[in-house]
Amino acid sequence: MAAAGACLFPSGLSPALRRRGGAPAAASSSQNPILRSSLTSRCAVSEEQASSASPGTTIPPSRPVSFGEYGRRYEKGASDRSSSTPFMDDVELESGRERLRRFFDQAKDLTRSDGGPPRWFSPLECGSRLEKSPLLLYLPGIDGTGAGLTSHHKKLGKVFDIWCLHIPVMDRTSFPDLVKMVERTVKSENCRSPNRPIYLVGESLGGCLALAVAARNSDIDLLLILANPATSFDKSQIQALLPFLELMPEQLHLSYPFILSLMAGDPSRTFKASTEKGLTPQQTAGELSKNILTMSSYISVLADILPKETLLWKLQMLKSASAYPNLRIHAVKAQTLLLTSGKDWLLPSQAEGARLNEALQRSSIRKFDACGHFLFLEDGIDLITIIKGVGFYRCGKGLDYVSDYLPPTPAEYRNVNESNRWFKEITGPVMLSTLEDGRIIRGLDGIPSKGPVLYVGYHMLLGLELVPLVSGVLNQRNIHLRGIAHPMLFEKYRKGQTLDPQFFDTFRMMGAVPVSGTNLFKLFSSKSHILLYPGGMREALHRKGEEYKLFWPEQSEFVRMAVKFGAKIVPFGTIGEDDFGEVFFDYDDQMKIPYFKNWIHQLTEDNGKVRSNAAGEVANQDVHLPWIRPKVPGRFYFCFGKPIETAGRKQELKDREKCHELYLQVKSEVESCMAYLREKRESDPYRSIFSRWMYRATHNSASEIPTFEP
Incomplete structure (x- = not known):
């Protein structure tokens, strides 16, 4: 009482x-x-x-x-x-x-x-x-x-x-x-x-x-x-x-x-x-x-x-x-x-x-x-x-990025959405998906509604695609993507870092988790929709002339776990970075100058390396910031390929070679999606930001801006 x-x-x-x-x-x-x-x-x-x-x-x-x-x-x-x-x-x-x-x-x-x-x-x-x-x-x-x-x-x-x-x-x-x-x-x-x-x-x-x-x-x-x-x-x-x-x-x-x-x-x-x-x-x-x-x-x-x-x-x-x-x-x-x-x-x-x-x-x-x-x-x-x-909420002795995660409220998401509205207006994202019969349509009706689902794609320069991608999937399909992210998003801010510590708060609020096998396992267990970039930082911080080139590990990293949980794998491609900027002072240039070289080494030491034991291009995960020459903005395009079923394939995919074949299939599908978009965007009358502004000026501001015919 x-x-x-x-x-x-x-x-x-x-x-x-x-x-x-x-x-x-x-x-x-x-x-x-x-x-x-x-x-x-x-x-x-x-x-x-x-x-x-x-x-x-x-x-x-x-x-x-x-x-x-x-x-x-x-x-x-x-x-x-x-x-x-x-x-x-x-x-x-x-x-x-x-x-x-x-x-x-x-x-x-x-x-x-x-x-x-x-x-x-x-x-x-x-x-x-x-x-x-x-x-x-x-x-x-x-x-x-x-x-x-x-x-x-x-x-x-x-x-x-x-x-x-x-x-x-x-x-x-x-x-x-x-x-x-x-x-x-x-x-x-x-x-x-x-x-x-x-x-x-x-x-x-x-x-x-x-x-x-x-x-x-x-x-x-x-x-x-x-x-x-x-x-x-x-x-x-x-x-x-x-x-x-x-x-x-x-x-x-x-x-x-x-x-x-x-x-x-x-x-x-x-x-x-x-x-x-x-x-x-x-x-x-x-x-x-x-x-x-x-x-x-x-x-x-x-x-x-x-x-x-x-x-x-x-x-x-x-x-x-x-x-x-x-x-x-x-x-x-x-x-x-x-x-x-x-x-x-x-x-x-x-x-x-x-x-x-x-x-x-x-x-x-x-x-x-x-x-x-x-x-x-x-x-x-x-x-x-x-x-x-x-990322300060936990219920137990240690932070569990999956079970302790508190999703945003509708008001919190609206604030995030509104604060990034300008970027979506500039990029004018076009989203396409592939139906079961192989037809490509505008919209996201082709992606699965029930998890677990693993979305595997290309990481554009500086991760520019993340805001329109995550918000687009959430707005159109009410699906919340949980991104696998570099550990630097979760580290304590240190002197000398170029980004304010609050810069990554939106990523954490929207459910990003540090890359690790344990976190991926827990996300699959909770039937989540997971966003994964095998190319990681090497892809997002690429060199001059490397746009739309995949930097994936030689060995498969996600196939076995996806098969274990019977998850659907959705390969996707995204393009448009070359219509927004061009790298002119990259990692190779910076490493030739002692000041920038020391700065890169310090940042990398503070934030740690991912895949430090890996070989090849993907092992080079040094933290740096490429300099970009801006262009008159074009448009972002996303294409989600046909979902790949893994349910019922456990026995088949116990063989490492079979797993690797599936891994290469996913990679090939991502490349095909990007090739398709690069060809089709040439026929988009609203690829330029000026044509989209003209459309907005003569039509209802809430109306969807047209694009090419899929």
Whole structure:
């Protein structure tokens, strides 16, 4: 049974003790009768506990009690990832204004009972989650309410078991004691489920808390997500204002408008959002005025959350909080994701993020240049989307790229699709497929709908075909291709790399997995649609004059496994790179210049080689970036050959020679598809981008641009 409102329990209490109905002295509220009374009215008591409870006694619940009227209880097993749709369930993102309103509504409700020690609560609105969801402990910033993730609860709650730390307004627990409280919970939950990872999501002060707990518990499987951690508080300008804030009367406390402005973020983003909606100047002015009035109404709530004495206490605590983990940073072994804002007026967060990224052993960093200090309240920031992009979600001891994969939601895919719309408009992709009777048709009706299916093709220069290929198959056939990718997409960003670490986030979100026999086996086992390029990096980073030349290994690499699972093999060809650019400064040229040669060797050493034991051209997998001379854009063409059946051929293909024959057949089919496209495109009246623009100008913008007759 659940009481209404914010139901909380002391954070230092071991879950094992909670289930037995016991409570350690350090977490007991018996020394404060008023606190005990208010806490009793806000906690749920299980039936077996209620039967043995005496009147006026507070009995902590066995799990974090769900919060508020914002959702329904978790029902074990209610969530199922085996749906026919390739997407996760969607949850609409709230605007920045709505996020702020929701935060203050929940913060106000949480602060009604401000007595007692710090405690955990589990948001009721999280809904149903996966059965083996990892635990996520949210550690708040200086507000201490625990409501900072409120706008993310529904999406996070589908894949995490979420507990939020609430620090009551008048609580004066020191930072070291907070560390011990969180540590007790971490150790208890790890003991209860040793194979389940524990996520610590901390912002500002909570980031210091997460690092401190991780430094003291290097033997526990922790994953840290730190949003603008306050480890750089000694460099904050606000320290100089502390004496001034102490002398200022509470009625004239200017810190509340300042903190509120930090929560609201950059006002120019509100103006930009209004103009993007097509609002008139008068309507935009009205929106901004409404925002100002709404913000002013939150000052009184903020004063309740952070009265002068509490605010000064938290700011003083930040001094010790920032120093504590900095002295122990070398002991942090946890996998860490750093999220930093470019317009954090409270802390030098981006500089600090770079420092921590260098100091931590297993870290990744993502920067949000237009965001302020309270990152999770910012418009457009979606924590679960960030986690997917970084590949930071797992349910067990190690990351399983197949079973731990979280597909995009329809909204996430729309954002990816929209961000690449310009490229698809420029390339004007034409997609053809082959029916069972051998006829080639426009569209993708010829590709199989049920997996496992292995798509084997030519890797164009720089992998330019990937965006139109993956999105085209998903849009036309609702089939999600899982690409086998180079390990460099999954490595930690290092100094000297040319690409921003966020460049590959879309590939990871769309399901790319590192190339390995194990991952290929698991994808086949899950009946996936798999995208494989046997030519790999050697093909995608080819030399001058090598366009449309296959660089496949001499020995077959995928045939035996495809036959083992009875998978269909779909060979496909793609052309068009020669209508977009021409390599003029390639690998051979770069290796003649010492500067570029050293740079290539360093990149290759950092990212590792694939097929380092192979012989021939395909073994040369040095990481480099060919220079390309652009051309007036032409058009991309894709042709999927007739699917090759492997079901029922296990005995036949036990012979290595037979496997090699099938391998050569697939390669020949890919070459035939490309030869067909190169011949047929000559008769395409809309091969040029100018002819396609003219067609768009005279026809419905949604209409399909014609091409040659297949």
